[in-house]
Amino acid sequence: MKKVFINGCGVISAQNTFDNSKFLEEVITYNDRVIPVINPVYKDYISGGAARRMALGVKMGVVASNIAMKEAQLENVDAIITGTGMGCLIDSEKFLSKLIDNKEEFLTPTSFIQSTHNTVGGQIALGIQCKGYNFTYVHSGASFESALLDAQLQLTLGEEENILVGGVDENAPHTVKIHQLIGFVKEENTDTSSLLESNTSGAIFGEGAGFFMLSTKQQESSYAQVIAVETLNTLSKENLENKIVAFLEENGSNVSEIDAVVLGNNGDVDFDGYYNLLSEGIFANTQQVYYKHLSGEYNTASSFAFWLGGKILKTQSIPEVVKLNQKKTSALKTILLYNQYRGENHSFTLLKQC
């Protein structure tokens, strides 16, 4: 079985994360219900001709993958695996709105072509002329982890050497409105710096792209080793701790070996109980980290956690802004990521220092 290393990262989020030389040095706080990404200068990466048909999600995905590959010093990859919960929403909404407005006549091709969930993976492949395996997972809150699991299996079995894996989701006005109506988005503007004290239902919605170069060979740019990924569609609070203990045991680890646990708390009073159970239970004496006050909630927000975990292991430091508690750790060797969205699609990811 071969090892899997994260050799490059490209993350576009509501923070300045696309510059890999920095690590949350200047944090932006928001007082809102939906937060946008900090955009890099897309024209520095994509020609005007190619970019003119790309909506934000596609641009984010193409640029994030470009940054990850550059950091890993690769110009092409064996496979591209993408996770997206909602796909290319902006073009989907555009196409469907035209369908209604024009009474099913005068339908133009561009937004339809760009509206499919695999547009991001396809555009990345077109850009680098990668003719290898290209797959897109659409598994709600576990979309990124599904892509990650596929990549991990292929790499450990020696089927591929370098796989680009990522998660991407974009906000679009109509979909946000629907999520506001059904109470998935917070009713009032909320200060992101005090997100977990909001004591209200719903989350602050966000968007972003996180792409990673996973390889079987360790190199100077390596962030961490990916040990294991597991996803569970349903899981009760009662079984959560047992499942985590079993997951760690299966992978030769245990709770006391975890130097930091990265939790996906999003300030939703109805569902943060899962995380609270861990932070007050088996991980009460572990350094706890959270991030959705920086990224917002979206189906592939856990790609931000994956970046955060890798960055912590590489730099051996945890920025104060993501610390949920204060525990002294002599070294940061093993990190567990746990995420769920609205009580479903739970995922555990185990990372180790390399």
Added chain:
Amino acid sequence: MEALKEELKNKIIEQLNLEDVSVDEIADSDPLFGEGLGLDSIDALELIVMLDKDYGIKLSDPKEGKKIFESIETMATYITANSSK
């Protein structure tokens, strides 16, 4: 005719997302495809839909499009002669 040409330039820029192009940069006789504006086959489909929706012109013979979409000049001439709106 001049107003129609201006209108076409604005519509082409907006509908085809030509963010880096301004109306002043498109000459009436510039080729729209190939070396001129660099439009492609997907853009041709967008232009066919635009003719239908905005000017009531249905192109029955796709070969016609090659001549009609040669430039802003040829488009404006064809629309003036055939528009039902």
